[in-house]
Amino acid sequence: MRRLxxxxxxxxxxxxxxxxxxxxxxxxxxxxxxxxxxxxSPDHFGGRAxxxxxxxxxxxxALMDYGLIPQGLVAAEVNAAQQTYLAGLPDVTVIPxxxxxxxxxxxxxxxxxxxxxxxxxxxxxxxxxxYRVVLREIAGYFQFMQRLTGITGLNxxxxxxxxxxxxxxxxxxxxxxxxxxxxxxxxxxxGLTGTTTIRAILRNVASQSGxxxxxxxxxxx
Amino acid sequence: MALxxxxxxxxxxxALPTQITTFSAVRGAMQVRSNAAQSxxxxxxxxxxxxxxxxxxxxxxxxxxxxxxxxxxIGPAIRCSNTQATYYGYYWDNNDRYFFKMVNGTFxxxxxxxxxVSNSTGSVLRIxxxxxxxxxxxxxxxxxxxxxxxxxxxxGWGGLxxxxxxxxxxxxxxxxxxxxLSAAASSYISVARMRRFMAIVTR
Numbered sequence: 306m307r308r309l310x311x312x313x314x315x316x317x318x319x320x321x322x323x324x325x326x327x328x329x330x331x332x333x334x335x336x337x338x339x340x341x342x343x344x345x346s347p348d349h350f351g352g353r354a355x356x357x358x359x360x361x362x363x364x365x366x367a368l369m370d371y372g373l374i375p376q377g378l379v380a381a382e383v384n385a386a387q388q389t390y391l392a393g394l395p396d397v398t399v400i401p402x403x404x405x406x407x408x409x410x411x412x413x414x415x416x417x418x419x420x421x422x423x424x425x426x427x428x429x430x431x432x433x434x435x436y437r438v439v440l441r442e443i444a445g446y447f448q449f450m451q452r453l454t455g456i457t458g459l460n461x462x463x464x465x466x467x468x469x470x471x472x473x474x475x476x477x478x479x480x481x482x483x484x485x486x487x488x489x490x491x492x493x494x495x496g497l498t499g500t501t502t503i504r505a506i507l508r509n510v511a512s513q514s515g516x517x518x519x520x521x522x523x524x525x526x
Numbered sequence: 527m528a529l530x531x532x533x534x535x536x537x538x539x540x541a542l543p544t545q546i547t548t549f550s551a552v553r554g555a556m557q558v559r560s561n562a563a564q565s566x567x568x569x570x571x572x573x574x575x576x577x578x579x580x581x582x583x584x585x586x587x588x589x590x591x592x593x594x595x596x597x598x599x600i601g602p603a604i605r606c607s608n609t610q611a612t613y614y615g616y617y618w619d620n621n622d623r624y625f626f627k628m629v630n631g632t633f634x635x636x637x638x639x640x641x642x643v644s645n646s647t648g649s650v651l652r653i654x655x656x657x658x659x660x661x662x663x664x665x666x667x668x669x670x671x672x673x674x675x676x677x678x679x680x681x682g683w684g685g686l687x688x689x690x691x692x693x694x695x696x697x698x699x700x701x702x703x704x705x706x707l708s709a710a711a712s713s714y715i716s717v718a719r720m721r722r723f724m725a726i727v728t729r
Contacts, residue, residue, distance in 0.1 A: 340632070343571070343632055343633050344634075344635075353633060353639060365671055367638075367674055368634070368635065368637065369676070370634060373632065444675075448658065451676060452680060454629070455629050455678035455680070458612070458629065458631075490677060519675045520659065521675060
């Protein structure tokens with residue numbers, strides 16, 4: 306009987322790490338969008354024209370892109386080994402598993418820098434903000450940029466437009482597109498002035514999202 | 527004409543917009559062959575849209591797959607533009623499924639492509655948009671993870687999307703319909719109910 310118990314314990318300890326490694330959890334990542342011909346997909350995860358990295362074969366994901374700006378937020382169902390692999394990639398920004406955790410003094414600058422490097426406004430991110438709050442704001446930017454670039458059919462960054470560009474300095478087609486995108490998404494653009502920057506427009510848009518829920522994979526932000 | 531728009535592609539073989547003038551090309555070429563719709567552009571994306579009505583922004587389209595072969599795709603499309611190669615699409619070949627957006631000629635996967643799956647003829651592929659929620663359905667039920675929040679395309683016409691140049695015995699779709707979501711959720715429900723009814727009475 307004692308031997309049987311010992312054997313059972315040995316088997317349990319042997320199996321447990323395998324089960325943990327195989328457990329699938331939903332995680333969020335900021336990634337680059339890569340383009341092959343006309344086909345865009347999240348880097349490393351694969352798509353219509355590109356195979357996924359070997360380590361990520363079989364991973365189920367959903368993409369919310371930053372319009373035609375080649376950045377995206379990916380919700381992916383990954384196991385521990387795949388999470389470790391993604392965390393080790395220099396061009397992937399991993400979001401903590403607990404979205405209700407808060408930004409700390411120790412990582413606030415890293416978060417701001419990582420997002421700004423992707424042309425995502427982030428200087429407003431503060432210690433104490435939950436990751437959920439940060440992601441909801443960014444999802445608002447992404448939705449607006451999707452609509453804006455859906456109208457223009459162009460990536461603004463390739464047209465000489467940056468986050469600091471003022472509305473008055475935008476080509477007329479982009480000014481018109483901003484107004485149209487605001488109408489389409491039922492956003493009040495009455496506060497827009499000539500000196501309002503793209504960065505400020507995105508922040509204003511996100512502040513008007515109210516109770517809107519952004520669904521991405523198994524996440525509801 | 528009134529929505530929903532429907533087509534059984536009953537026409538002579540030839541270019542879809544030529545044979546059925548209520549369709550216009552959005553990207554590439556599609557064709558009628560043997561009273562069904564096919565993609566007809568070599569190694570490229572294709573789309574045609576209905577042109578005879580104005581759709582609400584919340585809309586749907588569906589098509590029944592009548593033939594499936596490798597690497598030739600067909601399925602429904604919504605919010606198709608009349609000025610750009612822009613639309614949401616959901617299409618199959620015999621073992622792959624894609625749920626995507628095409629914005630001004632640039633294709634983006636919205637979720638993981640489902641490859642190496644067992645696709646079967648008779649399947650009804652449906653795509654619908656309600657606000658910024660875009661969902662693909664298979665026989666009336668969401669197809670796996672094929673649903674997302676996306677704001678890229680806000681309006682347009684119902685249509686059909688495809689890929690590749692099909693020949694006689696290649697991937698085809700039939701019994702297409704597109705309309706407004708608010709309009710009694712389309713006759714697809716009636717078709718589904720009728721099938722369930724027929725399944726019961728023929729037991």
